Amino acid sequence: MENKETIPFHQKSYVCIHVFENVRPVLLVSREHGDWCFLCGDDHPEDASIYRAVGIGHVLSRHPDLAEVMDLLPDEEAERSKVCV
Numbered sequence: 819m820e821n822k823e824t825i826p827f828h829q830k831s832y833v834c835i836h837v838f839e840n841v842r843p844v845l846l847v848s849r850e851h852g853d854w855c856f857l858c859g860d861d862h863p864e865d866a867s868i869y870r871a872v873g874i875g876h877v878l879s880r881h882p883d884l885a886e887v888m889d890l891l892p893d894e895e896a897e898r899s900k901v902c903v
């Protein structure tokens with residue numbers, strides 16, 4: 819039985835501007851309302867302008883280590899304190 823969700827490359831996901839510009843690592847992955855969000859884990863202002871919508875495949879190809887959290891279910895989140903490169 820294949821019970822893993824197959825995620826289309828161009829499925830929309832959200833990143834914070836820090837992840838988008840690659841100035842901070844992805845430390846928080848959340849699926850609020852089922853949408854994938856890849857965030858740096860810092861506090862962000864309540865402002866949609868700091869988020870960018872990107873195809874999830876682009877995020878995963880830039881951060882292949884995120885594959886380990888791709889079994890996250892809607893409304894779950896995963897946090898890590900640092901990235902081991």
Ligand SMILES: [Zn+2]
Binds near residue numbers: 835836857859860862
């Ligand atoms: Zn951020």
